[in-house]
Amino acid sequence: MSEYWSLRFAQEGMIWGSEPSPTAQAARDIFRQHNVKSVLVPGAGYGRNTKVFSDEFKTLGIELSEDALKMAAEWDPKSHFISGSVLDPISEVQVDAVYCYDVLHLFLEEDRRRLVANCLEQLRPDGLLYFTSFSDEDANNGCGTLLEPGTYEYKEGKYAHFFSEEDLRQHFAGTKIITTGSCVETLCGPLGKKHQYILRYIVARKSALSK
Template sequence: MSQYWDGRFAREGMIWGSEPSPSAEQARKLFLAEGVKSVLVPGAGYGRNTKVFSAGFTAYGVEMSAEALELAAEWDPETVFIAGSALEVQLNTQVDAVYCYDVLHLFMEAQRRQLVAACLDQLRPGGLLYFTSFSDEDPNNGTGNQLEPGTYEYKEGKYAHFFSEADLRDHFAGTEILETGSFTERLHSSQGGAHEYILRYIIARTLS
């Protein structure tokens, strides 16, 4: 997977532009209201969303693509970026909140569970989680070869898991789920194109 993303970042640079996801702003407001001081962003890419958090929190970004990390160091120098896999614990301290944008659906089930577990291990008791992922309501759901239940190779060489609400809640069993919902995200690429995706989000709290 790192080869794929290195290639894309090398060719396209800031693939999805500089504007953060509206969900990052929603998460920022929630975190401020909850007194959060530190935020972890797994799969941080080039820092499109980390910049929302580094302006007011101690922000950490985990990213495996060396090309993305070079871009991130210039775009968001206030965030502490760590080269490594989001599937593994990368911090030697616990944070108050995790914001994870469109990373969970990139993996098969065993690795999805591993990602959630790694995030929980880096989160203090009572800490907050805000995750977004592809929804089963997205038109791409069911397209291409089925690799696992709900997981499809919807483009050649590219697969994703499309979450139902029950499936997403199941991935966060053992936490206090505060809110779930769905929204349409419109991404503008650095090449001038635009794509729409239907996403689900989940807000949860670790048990004290």
């Protein structure tokens, strides 16, 4: 996994251009309404989405790829980026909110559970989660080799989990789910080439009784 992303960032630079996802702007609006002061962004890439938060929230990005981290430090100097895996315990710091864009679907089930658990561990009680992931309504769902239920190697060397709404909710069982939805996401590459896919998002709150 780390080699795949390192190679892509090294070869393609800002793979998805510099515009943030509309979901990051939606998350920022929700975080504002809930008086959030600090945001964790696991798998932050080169900071395309952290930049939406870092003007007004203390923003911490975790990222595995050193090439992405170099770009992130330049693109979004107001965020603090840490080199590391989101599958390891993340940091000592507790945050008010987590925004995680298109990272959850990269893992097999055990690691997906670990990612969610690690994020909950970093989140203060009553804190907010905003996650996005590939949808089972996307055209790539069902393509290629089935690795686990809902998870396909849809391109050579690249697999992803495609979430139904129920599956996504199930990954966040134990939290208070505020809303879920799906939308068409348009990515614009550095050379202006556009790519569309369908993603799901979930907004949830950590139970005040959790530690």
